[in-house]
Structure formats: C-alpha cells, structure tokens
Amino acid sequence: MALKITDECINCDVCEPECPNEAIYQGEEIYEIDPNKCTECVGHYDEPQCQQVCPVDCIPLDEEHSETHEELVIKYEKLTGNKFVG
DSSP: OOBOOOTTOOOOSSSGGGOTTOOEEEOSSSEEEOTTTOOTTTTTOSSOHHHHHOTTOOOOBOGGGOOOHHHHHHHHHHHHOOOOOO
8 A cells, every 4th residue: 555645744844855666746735645656665664664654653554556566566576677576
C-alpha cells in the first residue's frame, strides 16, 4: 500500500530527500507522494523512511492505493531494475 501525506504536513522538507524512489515532491500546498513510485521503502529499507523522519506523524497508509507486499516488490523491481533480495 502506498503512503500519503496529510494536510497536517508542515513543509519541513525532511521527508523528500529520504525517499529512495523519489516519490515525494512539493505539491501546491504541502508535500505529496506519487503512489506509482511509493513502495513503502520495500527493497531499500525495513521501514518507510519518510515516516521515520516526519516530526508531525502525518504520513499514514493510503487506503485508496492498497497493495500487497508482493505487489510492492514487483513495483520496486520495475522502478529500480534490481531484483528484490529479502
């Protein structure tokens, strides 16, 4: 399942550079996450890095983009061209 950034975002800029898939970008008012690029850091880290660094805890799972772990692995492999090792 992809993650999303809620309107509690304070635009602190700490999440964007942590995303290994470059899924986080500055939106019109707050940072946003491209669900087509978000793998919840599967393939890169054990936990979503944006959630780890967010000081206001405004990055929940995006219920509108539900994906299994296996689907996230496939997305990771397509985005990076690397084989998932885990």
